[in-house]
Amino acid sequence: MPSDRQKVALVTGASSGIGFATAIEFSKRGYMVFAGARRLESMQALKDDYGVKIFKLDVSDLQSVKDAKEYLISETGNEYLDILYNNAGQSCTFPATDVTDEQIKQCFEVNVFGPMRMVREFVPLLIKAKGVIGFTGSVSGIVPFPFSCTYSATKAAIHQYAAVLRVEMRPFDVKVINIITGGVKTDIEDKRSLPETSIYNSPGIQTSFDERRQMAAKNNPMDANVYAKLVASDFENATLGGSLNYYRGKMALFLSFVLTFIPRRIVEFALIRKFKLDTVFDYLRKKYN
Numbered sequence: 001m002p003s004d005r006q007k008v009a010l011v012t013g014a015s016s017g018i019g020f021a022t023a024i025e026f027s028k029r030g031y032m033v034f035a036g037a038r039r040l041e042s043m044q045a046l047k048d049d050y051g052v053k054i055f056k057l058d059v060s061d062l063q064s065v066k067d068a069k070e071y072l073i074s075e076t077g078n079e080y081l082d083i084l085y086n087n088a089g090q091s092c093t094f095p096a097t098d099v100t101d102e103q104i105k106q107c108f109e110v111n112v113f114g115p116m117r118m119v120r121e122f123v124p125l126l127i128k129a130k131g132v133i134g135f136t137g138s139v140s141g142i143v144p145f146p147f148s149c150t151y152s153a154t155k156a157a158i159h160q161y162a163a164v165l166r167v168e169m170r171p172f173d174v175k176v177i178n179i180i181t182g183g184v185k186t187d188i189e190d191k192r193s194l195p196e197t198s199i200y201n202s203p204g205i206q207t208s209f210d211e212r213r214q215m216a217a218k219n220n221p222m223d224a225n226v227y228a229k230l231v232a233s234d235f236e237n238a239t240l241g242g243s244l245n246y247y248r249g250k251m252a253l254f255l256s257f258v259l260t261f262i263p264r265r266i267v268e269f270a271l272i273r274k275f276k277l278d279t280v281f282d283y284l285r286k287k288y289n
Helices: 017-028 041-050 062-076 101-129 149-172 205-213 224-237 252-261 264-274 278-288
Strands: 008-012 032-037 053-056 083-086 132-138 175-181 245-248
Touching: 008 017, 008 062, 008 101, 017 032, 017 041, 017 083, 017 224, 032 041, 032 062, 041 053, 053 062, 062 101, 083 101, 083 224, 101 132, 101 149, 132 149, 132 224, 149 175, 175 224, 175 252, 224 245, 245 252, 252 264, 264 278
Parallel strands: 008 032, 008 083, 032 053, 083 132, 132 175, 175 245
Antiparallel strands: none
16 A cells, blocks of 8 residues: 555545534545535535535445445545445434334435445455444444334444444454444434324323434534544544444443443333423323223
8 A cells, every 4th residue: 555645534424413524524634535425515515615525425325335436436546445434324213113114214224224335335445445444323222212213223233233344354454443422413303293193192292202302402412523523533543453332422431331330120210201201101001001
């Protein structure tokens, strides 16, 4: 690998929030940055102000991923990729009884299958550069937040995918890290309403549902630019055999220990209280008994 080569970073889901801020941070650190997202116009400032190469990318579409690889190779003139940050993600805040097949499929396409596609297609470039693959995980993949079955399942899946990928990439000197993310100031909140047909429709449910959807925003989340600085350093400091999981964002480290040291029944009780579900659950228990 040429020592004077400018390093290359690719960030998915870069139209706002974490991806947008991280693309800027990598650019400030001297990387040639490629930022992909479905909304090109939202990334224009990355190009105009920071020289980031922006392009349309839908990680749920295999051809879009293949086109992204060809674009990167054509722009760099080589086949090196030093950092692949799989950040694209989609929220899904619905009870398990209400989420539709289409909503389940879309959430898994973006949060799980998309990163899998990205890794498979870009891994030859990462091997050549002895690069780093990273994922935006979540405390939702660890803590049983109510009305988060689908989203939590996708994050738990990507945590384990990263853990196994780390072992498989070892002989190629490719590092793998997983950023287990707590509260960060982004626009990921799911704004869709609870269906009128939901079995959870009861007195007080709207307050509880709003409390759950706005969980991160109401708990003094970390600024995305602060988060980006931490994550960029995590990528740069990654080593073979080093840490897999990095805990970034508000309450990430604390929540990661909750289920390790506190009995699950107490955690569940605390979550029911936090999201004001006591009266809702009492009503439903009486109704369905």
